[in-house]
Amino acid sequence: MVAPNVKAETMRLMDRRTALEAEMNSIIAGLSVPGGPGITGGLVDAEGFPRADIDIPAVIAQRRKLGELRNDHKDITNKIEKNLEALHSTKLTRNEQSTPRSSGTSALLHGGLSQNDPMEEDVVTRLPFAMIDEIADGSPAAVDGLLFGDEIVKFGSVEAGDRLQERLVSEAISNEGNQVSLLIIRQGSPMNLTITPRKWHGRGLMGCHFRIF
Numbered sequence: 001m002v003a004p005n006v007k008a009e010t011m012r013l014m015d016r017r018t019a020l021e022a023e024m025n026s027i028i029a030g031l032s033v034p035g036g037p038g039i040t041g042g043l044v045d046a047e048g049f050p051r052a053d054i055d056i057p058a059v060i061a062q063r064r065k066l067g068e069l070r071n072d073h074k075d076i077t078n079k080i081e082k083n084l085e086a087l088h089s090t091k092l093t094r095n096e097q098s099t100p101r102s103s104g105t106s107a108l109l110h111g112g113l114s115q116n117d118p119m120e121e122d123v124v125t126r127l128p129f130a131m132i133d134e135i136a137d138g139s140p141a142a143v144d145g146l147l148f149g150d151e152i153v154k155f156g157s158v159e160a161g162d163r164l165q166e167r168l169v170s171e172a173i174s175n176e177g178n179q180v181s182l183l184i185i186r187q188g189s190p191m192n193l194t195i196t197p198r199k200w201h202g203r204g205l206m207g208c209h210f211r212i213f
Contacts, residue, residue: 007148010083011133013076018213020073027066031059039063081187084149128153128185129160130168130210139207144195146208147186154183155210164212172197172205 032038035053043056050056128151135141135148156171158164171180175197182193197205 006083006086010080010087010149013080013083014131017073017076017080020069020076024066024069024073027062027069031062031066039066080149084147084187087148127160128213129164130155130212132208133211134209136202136207138200139202140198140200141195141206141208145193146182146184146195149186150193151185152182152210153185153190154181156180156182165210168210176205 028039030036037043037051037054037059043051043054043059045051130152132141132146132148132150132152135146153159155168156175158167158171161167177196177198179194179196182195184191184193195206199205200207
């Protein structure tokens with residue numbers, strides 16, 4: 001079965017993408033210090049002479065490096081999206097094989113998955129704070145529609161901030177048996193999902209792990 005290998009590769013790619021983002025942010029911060037040229041600012045003064053207050057060769061090198069990192073980031077992101085699509089297709093195929101034909105897609109997407117929910121209107125302006133990097137088959141999270149690689153923008157009342165792991169656990173426990181609304185990003189697209197934390201044969205109330213960014 002190729003899924004475990006694809007999953008492991010995806011996790012490595014995500015770690016690499018995180019490292020690239022940190023390196024890009026460092027370069028941007030260095031170029032954007034007060035009085036600095038920024039990532040697109042001019043390198044000559046008002047009279048057309050090279051600026052004497054900056055190291056122009058170093059700035060050019062940093063900008064070139066930033067461009068290379070952005071290209072690498074784009075390539076890695078494309079690979080991640082392809083891997084996630086393959087993993088999700090495998091998951092859906094297994095579910096379709098185990099779901100009675102008469103139950104249709106409503107059983108497969110139990111939990112209210114929708115791509116056109118009003119709650120999505122501002123998700124694109126907010127950043128995800130966590131990603132699903134482990135999810136058990138048959139768990140509440142899996143049954144209610146969460147998938148490996150889903151990025152969490154909002155989980156109930158929990159959004160980006162401090163003590164996220166602690167707040168996520170508290171939110172799940174306090175809502176045991178009740179529906180919790182999620183805002184997620186799946187393969188670059190914002191979506192709304194509803195999950196019900198509940199006891200099952202495995203660990204926890206959801207059967208998934210949130211990897212905090």
